[in-house]
Amino acid sequence: MLSDGCSFMKGMLLGGVFCLVLSLLGSFNFSPESSTEDHHHHHVYAPTKDELKHLSDSRVEELKNQVRVYCIIMVQPKTLVYWATVLDTWSKHCDNAVFYTSESSKALEAVDLNEKDDWARLRKALIHAYENAGDLRWFFVAQPTTFAIIENLKYLILAKDPNEPFYLGNAVKSGELEYVEYSSGIVLSYEALKRLMTMFKDESQCPERTHTLWTMGEDKQLALCLKYAGVFAENGEDRHGKGLFNKQNVVSMVKQSMQDNPTDVVEGCCPDMAVTYGEMSPNQMHVMMFGVYRLRPYGHDFHDWITFYPPKDSDND
Amino acid sequence: MKTLGPRISFYAGFVVGTLTLYVFLRQLWFEKTVSMQQVGTFAGIQDYQQQLEEEKKMWKKERSALFNLKHPHHIGTCTSGHNLGFQRGEDSSMADELYKKVRILCWVMTGPKNLETKTRHVKYTWSRHCNIVVFMSSVDDPDFPTVGLGTKEGRDQLYWKTIRAYHYAYEHYADEADWFLKADDDTYVIVDNLRWVLANHTPDEPIYFGRRFKPYTKQGYMSGGAGYVLSKEALRRFVEGFKSKQCTHTTSVEDLAMGQCMEKVGVLAGDSRDSFHRETFHPFVLEQHLTAKFPKSFWYWSYCYYPISEGPNCCSDISVSFHYVDAVGMYLMEYYTYHLRAFGYRYRYQPPTPPGYRIKKSESWDAGKKDKKLEQKLIHPDLSRTDKRQNEDPPPVDGKDGPPAAEGK
Numbered sequence: 001m002l003s004d005g006c007s008f009m010k011g012m013l014l015g016g017v018f019c020l021v022l023s024l025l026g027s028f029n030f031s032p033e034s035s036t037e038d039h040h041h042h043h044v045y046a047p048t049k050d051e052l053k054h055l056s057d058s059r060v061e062e063l064k065n066q067v068r069v070y071c072i073i074m075v076q077p078k079t080l081v082y083w084a085t086v087l088d089t090w091s092k093h094c095d096n097a098v099f100y101t102s103e104s105s106k107a108l109e110a111v112d113l114n115e116k117d118d119w120a121r122l123r124k125a126l127i128h129a130y131e132n133a134g135d136l137r138w139f140f141v142a143q144p145t146t147f148a149i150i151e152n153l154k155y156l157i158l159a160k161d162p163n164e165p166f167y168l169g170n171a172v173k174s175g176e177l178e179y180v181e182y183s184s185g186i187v188l189s190y191e192a193l194k195r196l197m198t199m200f201k202d203e204s205q206c207p208e209r210t211h212t213l214w215t216m217g218e219d220k221q222l223a224l225c226l227k228y229a230g231v232f233a234e235n236g237e238d239r240h241g242k243g244l245f246n247k248q249n250v251v252s253m254v255k256q257s258m259q260d261n262p263t264d265v266v267e268g269c270c271p272d273m274a275v276t277y278g279e280m281s282p283n284q285m286h287v288m289m290f291g292v293y294r295l296r297p298y299g300h301d302f303h304d305w306i307t308f309y310p311p312k313d314s315d316n317d
Numbered sequence: 318m319k320t321l322g323p324r325i326s327f328y329a330g331f332v333v334g335t336l337t338l339y340v341f342l343r344q345l346w347f348e349k350t351v352s353m354q355q356v357g358t359f360a361g362i363q364d365y366q367q368q369l370e371e372e373k374k375m376w377k378k379e380r381s382a383l384f385n386l387k388h389p390h391h392i393g394t395c396t397s398g399h400n401l402g403f404q405r406g407e408d409s410s411m412a413d414e415l416y417k418k419v420r421i422l423c424w425v426m427t428g429p430k431n432l433e434t435k436t437r438h439v440k441y442t443w444s445r446h447c448n449i450v451v452f453m454s455s456v457d458d459p460d461f462p463t464v465g466l467g468t469k470e471g472r473d474q475l476y477w478k479t480i481r482a483y484h485y486a487y488e489h490y491a492d493e494a495d496w497f498l499k500a501d502d503d504t505y506v507i508v509d510n511l512r513w514v515l516a517n518h519t520p521d522e523p524i525y526f527g528r529r530f531k532p533y534t535k536q537g538y539m540s541g542g543a544g545y546v547l548s549k550e551a552l553r554r555f556v557e558g559f560k561s562k563q564c565t566h567t568t569s570v571e572d573l574a575m576g577q578c579m580e581k582v583g584v585l586a587g588d589s590r591d592s593f594h595r596e597t598f599h600p601f602v603l604e605q606h607l608t609a610k611f612p613k614s615f616w617y618w619s620y621c622y623y624p625i626s627e628g629p630n631c632c633s634d635i636s637v638s639f640h641y642v643d644a645v646g647m648y649l650m651e652y653y654t655y656h657l658r659a660f661g662y663r664y665r666y667q668p669p670t671p672p673g674y675r676i677k678k679s680e681s682w683d684a685g686k687k688d689k690k691l692e693q694k695l696i697h698p699d700l701s702r703t704d705k706r707q708n709e710d711p712p713p714v715d716g717k718d719g720p721p722a723a724e725g726k
Contacts, residue, residue: 003322003323004322004323004326005326006323007323007324007326007327007330008326008327008329008330008333009330010327010330011326011327011328011329011330011331011332011333011334012330012331012333012334012337013330013334014330014331014334015330015331015332015333015334015335015336015337015338016334016335016337016338017334018331018334018335019334019335019338019339019342020338020342023342046660049406093659149659150659151659151660151661151662152659152660154660155660155661250649250652251645251649254645254648254649254652255645257648258644258645258648263441265441265648266442266648266651266652266655266656269648269652270652270656270657272656272657272658273658273660274657282608283604283607283608284604286604286607286608287603287604287607287608287653288653290603290607290629290632290653291603291652291653291654291657292653292657292658292659293659293662293664294629294632294634294664294666295507295603295632295634295636295653295654296634296635296654296658296664297412297507297509297510297635297654297655298411298412298415298509298510298512298513298635298668299409299410299411299412299413299414299415299509299512299513300407300408300409300411300412300509300655301407301408301409301411302406302407302408302658303406303408304406304660304661305661306660306661307661307662307663308659308660308661308662308663309663310662310663310664310665315628315629315630316628316629317665
C-alpha cells in the first residue's frame with residue numbers, strides 16, 4: 001500500500017512538472033518577434049512629401065513608369081459575382097489586370113489554369129505572370145473579396161527599387177514563419193518573383209504539391225519558398241503605424257473602432273491611404289469605389305507630387 | 318498483479334498532477350485578467366473625463382447650441398491637438414473661405430430616446446462641420462445639449478417640431494447664420510458640399526434647396542429625410558407666414574407641409590443638382606442609390622422632380638446628403654468623405670468655382686508643369702436613357718402612402 005502511495009505522489013509531481021513545462025513552451029511561442037532574423041526593413045512606408053519634392057520632372061516620370069502594377073486576381077466560377085465586381089471596379093486601375101481561374105467560366109474571360117489545388121494554382125499564376133510581365137515590374141496578388149486602391153499601392157512602393165526583393169502586405173507571424181496574409185493582398189517586386197521562379201525548380205524545399213495530411217495555406221507556402229530564396233515579408237504601414245493592408249472589411253473595422261475609441265472612431269480606425277480591405281461584399285465594393293474615386297468635400301485639395309489619371313472607358317470613377 | 322498496483326498509482330498520480338496544476342494556472346491567469354479589467358474600467362473613467370475636456374475645447378456651449386470653436390479642417394483630431402490636416406498636405410483654403418462666407422446653422426430633429434443611439438454619432442461626425450448646430454428635441458437636455466420644443470414625440474409631431482425649431486432658430490440665431498438646414502438624426506450631411514451649392518446664391522434670395530419631389534404642389538417640395546436648407550429670407554418669410562396665418566399646421570407630413578407653406582409665401586424651390594445635373598441630396602443611403610434596382614412601381618420613380626439616374630450617375634461627386642444612415646454608417650461616410658482617398662488621383666469631375674471666389678491653383682505640380690494635352694475624360698450624364706418624367710397624374714394625397722421621408726422620432 002505504501003509503495004502505491006509513493007508511486008502516486010511521484011506521478012503527481014511529474015505530472016505537475018510536465019504541465020508547467022508545456023505551458024512555458026506555449027507562452028514562449030507567443031513571445032514578441034525575435035530579433036534573430038536578418039531583416040533589413042520590417043516596416044515599409046510611403047515616401048514623405050519632402051522626399052518627393054526634390055525630384056526632377058524626368059525622375060517623376062521614370063518613377064510613375066516603374067510603379068506600374070500587374071494585378072494577379074485569383075478567381076473561381078463559384079465566386080462569379082465577386083469576380084464580376086472586381087472586374088467592374090478597382091481592377092480597372094491596374095496597368096494590367098489578369099484574372100486566373102481554377103476552371104473556365106462561360107460568363108467571364110480569364111486565364112484558365114485548370115487546377116483545383118490552391119498552392120499549385122497560385123504557382124501557375126505566378127509563373128504565367130512572370131512570363132507575361134512585359135516591362136511591368138511590380139506584381140499584386142489578390143482574391144476577389146479584396147478591394148485594392150492601386151494608386152495608394154503605387155504611392156507605397158514609389159521610391160522602392162523593383163530590382164530589390166520586396167514581399168509586402170499585411171505581415172503576420174505563424175510560429176517562426178513571417179508571411180503576408182493572402183486576403184489583404186500580396187505585393188511582389190520583380191526581383192522577388194524572379195527568385196521565386198528559381199525556387200520553384202527546387203522540389204525539395206519548394207514542392208509543387210504537398211503530400212502531407214494537413215496542408216499549409218498557400219500564403220504560408222509562398223512565404224516559405226520566398227524565405228529559402230532570401231526574401232522576407234514586410235508590413236506596409238503609414239507613419240502612424242496603421243496597417244495599410246487590411247484583411248477585415250471596412251465596416252467591421254469601423255464597428256470595432258466604435259467600441260475601442262468611441263470619441264475618436266474614424267481617426268482610431270482606418271488609414272487615409274489604405275491599400276486594401278478584405279472580405280468585401282460586391283455592394284461594399286461599389287460603395288468604396290464611389291467613396292475613393294468620386295465622393296469628396298468641396299474645397300479641400302491635396303497637392304500630391306504625382307498625378308494618376310482615371311482609366312479609359314470607365315464610368316464609376 | 319502485485320507490480321501493476323504501483324504502476325497504476327503512478328499513472329493516476331501523473332494525470333491528477335497535470336490536471337491540478339492546469340486548473341491552478343488557469344485560475345491564476347483568470348485572476349490576472351480580472352485585475353487588468355479593473356484597471357481597464359478605471360482607465361475608462363479617465364477616458365470619459367478626457368472626453369469631456371476635449372468636448373469643451375471643441376464646442377462652445379451657448380444657449381443650447383454648439384458653436385464650432387475649431388473648424389475640423391484646421392485640426393485633425395482633438396486628442397492630439399496637432400494640425401493633422403496640415404500634416405496630410407491638405408490645402409483647405411477654399412473650404413475655409415466658404416466656411417466664413419456661407420454660414421450654416423444646422424438643426425437636427427431628434428428625441429430623447431435617440432440621443433445615445435443616433436444623435437451622438439451625428440454630434441461626433443458631420444455636425445462638426447456646421448457653423449452652428451442645434452439639436453431639437455421635445456425635451457430640454459442641458460448636457461447633450463438639446464433644445465426642448467415643448468411638443469410630444471411621434472411621427473404626427475414632426476411638423477410641429479419643425480415649425481417651432483425654425484422659429485427658435487430665427488429668434489436666437491438669425492444674425493449669426495445665412496442658411497438654415499434641417500436634418501434628421503439619421504441623415505448624413507456633407508456640409509462643405511452644401512456650401513458649394515449655396516455659394517451660387519445669396520441669403521436674401523427667397524429660396525430653399527433639398528431633394529425635390531413633384532407631387533401635391535405646383536413647384537414641388539423637398540424631401541424631409543434628405544434634409545433641406547432655407548435661405549435667411551426664406552426663413553423670415555416662413556416665420557412671417559405663421560404670424561399672418563398664411564401658413565398653418567396643415568398636415569403632419571412635415572416635408573409636404575413645409576413645401577406648401579414655402580409656395581404660399583413665395584419662396585422658390587431651388588435646383589440643387591451639380592453642373593452635370595446629378596443629384597446632391599439623397600433620400601436613401603449611398604449603397605442603395607448606387608446598387609439597388611428600385612422596382613418601377615416604387616413611389617420614388619414618380620416622386621422625383623428631375624429624371625432619375627441609376628448606377629454611378631445617381632449621385633454627384635459633391636453629394637450633400639444621404640438618409641437612413643445608421644450609427645456605423647455615420648462614421649463610414651465620414652471616413653469615405655474626409656479621410657480615405659487615392660493618392661495623386663485626378664478626379665474626372667471638376668466642380669465649377671462659385672462666382673466671386675478665387676479660382677483654385679493647379680492641383681498638382683505634375684499636372685501643371687508637364688501635360689498640356691491632359692487626358693480629361695469627363696463623364697456626361699446619359700439623360701435620355703433615364704428620363705422617367707411621368708405624364709400621368711400624380712397619385713391622390715394620402716398621408717399613409719407618402720414617401721418614408723418623415724420618420725417618427
